């Protein structure tokens with residue numbers, strides 16, 4: 001275990017402070033032991049996947065942050081089943097599945113997170129259904145590891161019922177046999193569509209707000225509402241709403257988490273004022289800060 005470990009570089013937006021404690025468990029046993037230690041010492045825990053939907057408080061995290069390593073990042077095939085460590089990167093799992101002629105995980109090519117982070121967040125893209133191919137997950141807690149069915153994970157739009165001390169250490173996907181060349185072609189076209197729609201090569205955590213269910217949104221996405229409310233390109237300190245996709249916040253230089261939060265608050269305020277719609281953050285927070293609420 002390391003002390004005062006900087007977390008910014010473990011996130012895609014590259015902001016935030018250090019964790020009091022940091023560890024890289026390489027097996028389910030390591031992970032359970034760390035979680036048991038934290039429980040005994042009453043230390044909060046937080047797992048960092050690829051940090052691709054994560055905002056760390058500027059003064060850091062007064063707890064144990066963990067990043068899965070070793071066997072917990074492996075991707076293996078058993079027949080048409082793909083078995084992934086919770087820390088395996090979803091785009092590489094999707095590419096491996098394609099190489100093995102396994103179809104069903106193609107949507108993962110555009111989600112720059114881990115298998116565990118995708119389960120926790122119920123990640124999806126272009127209609128690909130994580131829940132439709134997820135066979136089971138192994139969840140490790142201070143008490144050890146248990147297998148859970150997708151039906152017990154409480155999936156709703158961009159969320160599950162997993163708490164911070166319930167870590168997805170393995171996930172199995174039930175895929176179908178297909179032609180590797182065709183699956184690779186699907187991956188290439190998905191990557192192309194993504195390049196057209198979203199900025200690339202920037203420091204961001206993807207979608208900032210969830211698409212609202214509120215009928216006052218009249219079916220518009222969070223990005224469309226932000227754009228109509230004049231947020232495209234709007235900046236605060238080193239953070240700004242992307243010119244290409246208004247629901248993406250980018251770290252344009254030396255952004256702090258406080259800059260990002262202030263910008264999010266301004267986006268929420270404008271959308272609330274203009275449309276009466278309260279945008280809910282999609283991005284997860286590690287540390288002791290909150291996204292300021294919309295005013296009015």
Ligand SMILES: Cc1cc2nc3c(=O)[nH]c(=O)nc-3n(C[C@H](O)[C@H](O)[C@H](O)COP(=O)(O)OP(=O)(O)OC[C@H]3O[C@@H](n4cnc5c(N)ncnc54)[C@H](O)[C@@H]3O)c2cc1C
Nearest residue numbers: 049050051052053113114116117118120123124125168206
């Ligand atoms: C450019 C870009 C494009 C994106 N496109 C999409 C998209 O199309 N669709 C989509 O759904 N998302 C998208 N995202 C958001 C993000 O990639 C997903 O939410 C992803 O599932 C997060 O996984 P992660 O491993 O990075 O999790 P992190 O961001 O590291 O963490 C997110 C949350 O999951 C928890 N967590 C992480 N690992 C585990 C684990 N093993 N067990 C339990 N909890 C865990 C964390 O504690 C935190 O609460 C995009 C992000 C970016 C930067």
